[in-house]
Amino acid sequence: MRSQNVTLPEARLYIDGKLRGASSGKTYDNIGPWTGEVVGQAADASAADVDEAIAAARRAFDSTDWPVNREYRFELMKKYRDLLKANRDKLVQIARVEVGSAIGAAARAQIDGALNGADGLLECFPQVTWEEDRGLRNEYGFDTKRLVVHEAVGVVAAITPWNVPLYVNIGKVVAALLAGCTVVLKPAPDTPLMGSIMGELAAEAGFPPGVFNVVTSADPAMAGEMLTRDPRVDLVSFTGSTAVGKRIMENAAPTLKRVFLELGGKSAYIVLDDSPNFPMVVMGSMVVFHAGQGCAYPTRLLVPRSRYEEAVKALEMAYAGFSSKWGLYDEPTCIMGPVISKRQLERVMSYIEIGQKEGARLIAGGKARPDKGGGFFVEPTCFVDANNSMRIAQEEIFGPVLVVIPYEDDEDAIRIANDSIYGLGGAVFGSTPRALAMVKRIRAGALSVNGGMSITGDLPFGGYKQSGMGREWGREGIEEFLETKAIGIRAS
Incomplete structure (x- = not known):
């Protein structure tokens, strides 16, 4: 089948557990790199749609047991991984038509690399330490039993690029969800369907409303600007250019968000x-x-x-x-x-x-x-x-x-x-x-x-210098989405 004969399904938003179009009804053209022609349509999210996605993620984190129910998250993410694998052929087709990947690359790094990465994260999940007993210590004349606990940061904005979109989407989304965070995913405008299909499969897997959200937009900056500035977002995970990474740090500074950046290389x-x-x-x-x-x-x-x-x-x-x-x-x-x-x-x-x-x-x-x-x-x-x-x-x-x-x-x-x-x-x-x-x-x-x-998928990945900060994948990639809390319990 030639690429010019392929029409991809519409990329829809996934917000608060619902798959839908943009609230304005607007869509934009998905251009195929092989032909330079339109291969599909994508929902063109408005600022109101992005706001709704942030609100849904905030509500799901603050008012459900998602952040603390580790066993449930683990089982749901295994089901999600299995659905991704069951849709491998569809994912390969999207990588070929939307991303412009040749078959040999689509089947390797683009899709199988992403699916293997999901396996790696699930394998690493049991290695995460959630609570540590730091023993008794006598200070000021009395004993204190000390605990160190690790818990989810909160709402994560995952902003991803067009080059290997499924691989990067999975690296951020699966790790953050395993950690107990809720997520708003903003795919690159050039590859909306590879983000949207993750929302479709989340709906099929039965994700709780608001835990995971996907917003696609023709505007390369609008949704990202909102996500990186909004005080309801606790952490920004971005993969892309160093120039945009610097902009994200500027936007995140007023609310002191944690920022994880995977940037350029030479x-x-x-x-x-x-x-x-x-x-x-x-x-x-x-x-x-x-x-x-x-x-x-x-x-x-x-x-x-x-x-x-x-x-x-x-x-x-x-x-x-x-x-x-x-x-x-x-x-x-x-x-x-x-x-x-x-x-x-x-x-x-x-x-x-x-x-x-x-x-x-x-x-x-x-x-x-x-x-x-x-x-x-x-x-x-x-x-x-x-x-x-x-x-x-x-x-x-x-x-x-x-x-x-x-x-x-x-x-x-x-x-x-x-x-x-x-x-x-x-x-x-x-x-x-x-x-x-x-x-x-x-x-x-x-x-x-x-x-x-x-x-x-089971090794930490990230850069030195202007290639970024933080690590993705592996146990370290899950731990990027955790906070550390010290607890002292008076024992005598």
Whole structure:
């Protein structure tokens, strides 16, 4: 089935236990990245709809037993996870049509990664400590029995991006609900249905009214501004750009909300001179999976100057071999489709122009490809002869663009990797003791050694520096949504 023949169902709001349209009746066009054409409609929430969602979440937290009934939450979230898995094919279709994901990427990171992540959170839930006995202590002449309890923060605003929407939605929503919080989810305007379907499945699972709410809006800022400023919201969990993350911190400051941010990245992929299968490892650095639209995606390739020409030749071969293998809607092995939107295409193309002006050399790609269809296609692109001071090496492009930088020795590679405002992910390939010693000195939150998986549902994920604060996924991801309370009971 071709993407231009697919019409997606309407993305509806889910507020206070009800699936419905916007109160104004307004909808907006859901644009498909493969075609640039309308593939569906989404409810265009008004400020009144957002206000109702916040009020519902506040009421559910304050006046029901949701925050304290852990066993009930756990069983309901397992049922919800099972419903997500039962709808896997539908979710894959949404990822393909709405997100623009190629089949190979849709079935892997987009959907199975999200479903596996839900499993990981449920596995971690029993590890959370809810109450600790800190024993007796004698102060001021009498004994006090002390308890430390951990309880839900309150109402959570979950604001999510368009690149891997189900994965990020689950990481925030499932963790917050397991913690006992209530949630208002605001998906990105470009991917409303992947948020809306979570509301549909919550209704099917029998969620209590107000515990989980979804608001979609064409306006990229209105709902987010309301959620981040409203005193009824206790915590904001945001994944997206660093610039928007700074805005959210400003908005949250007057009410001193807790803010959890997972932001941009410019991760390094370091290949050491003793890496086995050096050419193949270098080839594996191509930025092509989901058109490079991943915050932790390593987009700076650091190779030893002593083997630099060998690395460049390996990349030329790899990109030439990949030139006909991307942008294929019906090909099950395809992992690269279009970028999300015209706006994103223009952003990526502007950085390619910047890289050329800065003096980096293109060895592959560099062009938009309207011949691939009416959507938003950019060739897999590789710059060599770059240095780390260039904008293409410092700024997040969020497209299929790799920047190759030579280094002198291990110390130089570490220096280059850390010479960034970001610190989200990264990878080192080489003899394991040497590579492990290097990753321990790289200032980033998720590091891979020789291809090991450092991003899974049971491990904490988040960044250093301007890549954010707080951790998502794993036990730590649930604990982000908890407060800590000390209790003293006079014993004598």
